[in-house]
Amino acid sequence: MxxxxxxxxxxxxxxxxxxxxxxxxxxxxxxxxxxxxxxxxxxxxxxxxxxxxxxxxxxxxxxxxxxxxxxxxxxxxxxxxxxxxxxxxxxxxxxxxxxxxxxxxxxxxxxxxxxxxxxxxxxxxxxxxxxxxxxxxxxxxxxxxxxxxxxxxxxxxxxxxxxxxxxxxxxxxxxxxxxxxxxxxxxxxKKLNDSLTEVLDISIQKTAELEQSLAEIKTLQGLLPICACCKKIRDDYGLWTRVEEYISSHTEAEFTHGLCPDCFNLEMERFEAFKKGARNYDVGK
Structure with a gap:
């Protein structure tokens, strides 16, 4: 009991x-x-x-x-x-x-x-x-x-x-x-529902902005016709353009130019050859 x-x-x-x-x-x-x-x-x-x-x-x-x-x-x-x-x-x-x-x-x-x-x-x-x-x-x-x-x-x-x-x-x-x-x-x-509704609206807005941003991102895909000699790329209009120009126009990428070690050595050899040829030209003259 x-x-x-x-x-x-x-x-x-x-x-x-x-x-x-x-x-x-x-x-x-x-x-x-x-x-x-x-x-x-x-x-x-x-x-x-x-x-x-x-x-x-x-x-x-x-x-x-x-x-x-x-x-x-x-x-x-x-x-x-x-x-x-x-x-x-x-x-x-x-x-x-x-x-x-x-x-x-x-x-x-x-x-x-x-x-x-x-x-x-x-x-x-x-x-x-x-x-x-x-x-x-x-x-x-x-x-x-x-x-x-x-x-x-x-x-x-x-x-x-x-x-x-x-x-x-x-x-x-x-x-x-x-x-x-x-x-x-x-x-x-009611207050909680209003807060959740506000959060949901913000989430929907952010999702829409993200989808729009993704849609605006330019991407390269598929086969690209490129010259085997000069390495230019043929664009959609049949024109041959430099690789930098083509990529810049089809993506958000930008280029800065420099020389890799191999190209630097090659250019130095050409420069030395050019200087040597110039001296020979002066002597002969």
């Missing part, structure tokens, strides 16, 4: 999502405020049995302690749920049973367990809650003398108003947390 209770509680940091944590804290503090500043004062005006006020005060104190634990990262969602059931059972007969406001709080308990529990945990707690309500109504039907009726119709009406108002505040808190969290996450998703 202890292991089951520990599994149901599943304490923080393994506790659910951010929205569940926010809602748990909000509900525990709302339960505290409503217990001491709404339910008990209204009960005093209605002449409700003091046992109800004592039970509500104990519940409010327990809720506040659970809130303090939640602030310190200790979450007991199953514990809070069982405390709610204990309160409703303890005040059922002192608060006129099914004719009072207690049934409204059972609806809130069901909303709580549907939101905070999953799978077999939800199934077990839902079964316990429904069996609990059926048992209370069966006892009320078999032993109506156990009920403590309202002193007047006005007290009954005031109690109904208190129950409706408290249940409405609890339902509003649940929906407010859900909707506000959804809106915030939706806005974050």
């Amino acid at each position: 202890k292991l089951i209770f520990q599994e149901l509680n599943n304490p923080y940091p393994g506790f659910g999502t951010e929205i569940e944590l926010r809602l748990y804290k909000l509900l525990t503090i709302i339960a505290t405020v409503l217990s001491f500043f709404v339910i008990i004062p209204f009960n005093l005006l209605q002449r409700i049995p003091v046992q109800v006020d004592i039970a509500v005060a104990v519940f409010g104190t327990a809720s506040f302690l659970l809130y303090l634990l939640a602030v310190r990262s200790r979450i007991y969602q199953a514990g809070f749920f069982l405390i709610i059931l204990a309160l409703l059972n303890s005040v059922w007969f002192y608060n006129a049973g099914s004719t009072g406001s207690v049934p409204y709080y059972f609806f809130m308990a069901i909303i709580y367990l549907v939101f905070f529990f999953r799978g077999w945990k939800r199934l077990i707690l839902m079964s316990i809650t429904l069996a609990n309500v059926i048992l209370l109504m069966a006892i009320e039907l078999l032993h109506p003398d156990l009920l403590v009726p309202f002193a007047s119709n006005n007290d009954r009406m005031a109690d109904q108003i208190t129950g409706v108002m408290t249940a409405a505040i609890g339902a509003y808190a649940v929906l407010w947390v859900i909707v506000s969290t959804y809106d915030r996450e939706h806005e974050q998703c």
Whole structure:
């Protein structure tokens, strides 16, 4: 039984999502405020049995302690749920049973367990809650003398108003947390989507620029007719041009001229031969 209770509680940091944590804290503090500043004062005006006020005060104190634990990262969602059931059972007969406001709080308990529990945990707690309500109504039907009726119709009406108002505040808190969290996450998703769209647009633009650049790059391929003697190349118009000129016009390459060692030696030999021939010419002259 202890292991089951520990599994149901599943304490923080393994506790659910951010929205569940926010809602748990909000509900525990709302339960505290409503217990001491709404339910008990209204009960005093209605002449409700003091046992109800004592039970509500104990519940409010327990809720506040659970809130303090939640602030310190200790979450007991199953514990809070069982405390709610204990309160409703303890005040059922002192608060006129099914004719009072207690049934409204059972609806809130069901909303709580549907939101905070999953799978077999939800199934077990839902079964316990429904069996609990059926048992209370069966006892009320078999032993109506156990009920403590309202002193007047006005007290009954005031109690109904208190129950409706408290249940409405609890339902509003649940929906407010859900909707506000959804809106915030939706806005974050929208900003992320806009950022991704911008990145995608930039990527598409860069890809287009790259494709355009690649298309503009001039390349040489296939067979090139070249003179075996002077090494000129015949272009697309049938004209013979120097290799440098042809490559420059068909690619992005540019040329600077120099002499390799072999050509340098050859040119020096020619130069020396030229100088020698010039001297011979002068002597003969």
